[in-house]
Amino acid sequence: xxxxxxxxxxxxxxxxxxxxxxxxxxxxxxxxxxxxxxxxxxxxxxxxxxxxxxxxxxxxxxxxxxxxxxxxxxxxxxxxxxxxxxxxxxxxxxxxxxxxxxxxxxxxxxxxxxxxxxxxxxxxxxxxxxxxxxxxxxxxxxxxxxxxxxxxxxxxxxxxxxxxxxxxxxxxxxxxxxxxxxxxxxxxxxxxxxxxxxxxxxxxxxxxxxxxxxxx
Amino acid sequence: xxxxxxxxxxxxxxxxxxxxxxxxxxxxxxxxxxxxxxxxxxxxxxxxxxxxxxxxxxxxxxxxxxxxxxxxxxxxxxxxxxxxxxxxxxxxxxxxxxxxxxxxxxxxxxxxxxxxx
Numbered sequence: 632x633x634x635x636x637x638x639x640x641x642x643x644x645x646x647x648x649x650x651x652x653x654x655x656x657x658x659x660x661x662x663x664x665x666x667x668x669x670x671x672x673x674x675x676x677x678x679x680x681x682x683x684x685x686x687x688x689x690x691x692x693x694x695x696x697x698x699x700x701x702x703x704x705x706x707x708x709x710x711x712x713x714x715x716x717x718x719x720x721x722x723x724x725x726x727x728x729x730x731x732x733x734x735x736x737x738x739x740x741x742x743x744x745x746x747x748x749x750x751x752x753x754x755x756x757x758x759x760x761x762x763x764x765x766x767x768x769x770x771x772x773x774x775x776x777x778x779x780x781x782x783x784x785x786x787x788x789x790x791x792x793x794x795x796x797x798x799x800x801x802x803x804x805x806x807x808x809x810x811x812x813x814x815x816x817x818x819x820x821x822x823x824x825x826x827x828x829x830x831x832x833x834x835x836x837x838x839x840x841x842x843x844x845x846x847x
Numbered sequence: 848x849x850x851x852x853x854x855x856x857x858x859x860x861x862x863x864x865x866x867x868x869x870x871x872x873x874x875x876x877x878x879x880x881x882x883x884x885x886x887x888x889x890x891x892x893x894x895x896x897x898x899x900x901x902x903x904x905x906x907x908x909x910x911x912x913x914x915x916x917x918x919x920x921x922x923x924x925x926x927x928x929x930x931x932x933x934x935x936x937x938x939x940x941x942x943x944x945x946x947x948x949x950x951x952x953x954x955x956x957x958x959x960x961x962x963x964x
Contacts, residue, residue, distance in 0.1 A: 641903035641916050648907045655880035655909055655942050656949075656957065663924055675964065681915035683879070685922060707920070717960030721953075723908060724880045740878055744942055746949050746957075751851065770952075816964045827954045 646678045649719050657724040658822060661767070662751035663759030667779045667809035668727035669711045671751060674815040675725060676713020683728060684709045685738055708738060725819070747822050748774040751809065754787055757795055775803045775825050779817045822838060857959045875924040879911040887936035896927050901936060 660668045672682045687706045711727040726741065742748070748767055752760050760776075767774050776798060787795075789804050798804065804819045810815040884907050889898035896917065903916055914924045931937040943953065 640899075642906070642908065642912070650884070650905050650906060652882065653940050654953075655882050655940070656953070657878075657880045657942070681912060683911045683914040683921050686920040710911075712915075714909075714912075715960065715964065717957055721956055721960065722882075722909075723957055723960070724911065726879070726911075744878055744880075746954075799935055812964070816961055820958060820961050821959045823954055826949060827951065827958070830951050830954060 642678070648716060648722060651719045652716070652722050653720050655722045655724060657726060657745050658819065659745050659748045659772075660725060660727045660751055661748055661763050661774075662728075663753065663756060663763070666751045666753045666756075666759075668751050669808040671749075671777075671779075671807075671815045671818070672711050672713045672727040674724050674810060674812045675715060675816075675819060678714050680711050680713045680727075682711050687738075709813065710738070710741070716771075732786050742770055742772050745772065748772050748817055749822055750774050750776045752776055752778050752792075752796070753781060754778055754821060755781065757792070760796060763818050764798070773826055773829055775805060775818070775822045777805050777807045777809075777821075779807055779809045876941070877910055877928060877939075878942045879921065882907040882909055882940040882942075882950045883913060883928060884908075884938045884940070885936065886938050887934075894927075897931055897936075900924075900927060900931060904937065907940065 662668050662672055685708050687708060713725045713727075715723045715725065717723050726745075728741075741784065750760060750763055750767065764774075764776075776792075776796065778792065792798075793800075793802075793804060803821050803825050805818055807818045853938065883900070883904050885901040885904040887901060889901040893901075896919065899917055900913055903913065908916075910924055910928065912926075914921045917924065919927075928937065928939070932939060936949075943949065
C-alpha cells in the first residue's frame with residue numbers, strides 16, 4: 632500500500648472512464664517556467680493531475696544544445712497531464728510541460744497527433760516565450776496564446792503584445808486566469824474554435840481569421 | 848515488489864523490466880493517448896509489471912496514465928504493452944491518426960464537451 636501521500640497505483644473508482652470511450656485526443660500546454668501550466672492542467676482536469684515521464688538517453692537527446700548534461704547517460708523529462716471526458720466516446724487529455732523546455736521537442740510523440748497547443752505567457756517575462764513560439768511554428772503545430780493574469784502583470788494592449796511576440800494576425804491571443812476552471816476551459820475553447828476555423832477554411836492560416844477573437 | 852522498488856527506476860532496473868529489448872521498435876504505434884483495455888486477468892506467473900497493467904486497465908486508460916500509475920517511463924510502458932498486445936491480453940484503441948487538420952465533427956464534439964464543463 633501507498634502511505635506516503637504520493638500518486639495512487641491506479642485510478643480511483645470515480646475516475647474510471649466509460650468502457651465505451653473509443654477515441655482520445657490531446658492538446659499540449661507549453662510556456663516558460665512558473666507561468667502556470669500545471670495550474671491550468673489542474674484547473675480543467677476531472678482527475679487529480681498525474682505525471683508521466685520519459686527517460687532520454689544520450690542517443691535520444693542527440694546533438695541539440697545540451698551543454699552541461701553531456702556527461703549524463705540519461706535524462707528524465709516529466710510531464711503533468713489531466714483528462715476531460717468529452718462524451719461517452721471521446722476523451723481529451725491536456726499535457727503540461729514543466730521546466731526543461733529544450734527537451735519537450737525531443738519527446739517523441741508529444742506533439743505528433745496533438746490537436747494543437749496553448750502557449751501560456753506571463754507578460755512580465757515575454758522573452759521566455761520566443762523560443763517556444765518559434766519551435767511550434769517550425770513544427771507546424773497550431774497554437775493560441777493565453778496571457779496568464781498575474782496580479783502584478785502589466786496590462787499591455789493585445790496588439791502591442793502581438794507585435795512584441797511577432798505573432799501573425801490569425802493567431803488568437805486570449806486572457807486567462809489559470810487558477811480558474813472556467814477561464815482555463817475558455818482557453819481550450821479558444822484553441823478548439825481556432826482549429827475549427829483552420830480546418831473549415833484552410834486558407835485562414837494565411838490570412839486574418841475574423842472569428843478568432845480574444846475571449847478575455 | 849515493494850513501492851520502493853517501483854519508484855526506483857534506475858537504468859539497470861528498466862533494462863531488466865524490458866528484458867533488454869530495443870525500445871524504439873516496440874514503441875511504434877503507441878501514442879501517449881492510445882487507450883488500453885484489459886482483455887485478460889492478471890496471472891501469478893506473469894511479470895509483475897504486466898500483471899499491474901492488466902489490473903488497472905479494467906476500464907480504458909491511456910498509455911500516459913499507465914505510465915503515471917506504474918511510475919515507469921512512457922517508452923518502457925509501451926514495450927510492456929506490446930508484449931500484452933502480442934499475447935492478445937489487451938485491446939488498444941488508437942488515437943485519431945495525425946492529420947494536417949483535424950476532423951470538423953471531432954472538433955465540434957470537443958467544443959460541445961468543453962461547454963458542459
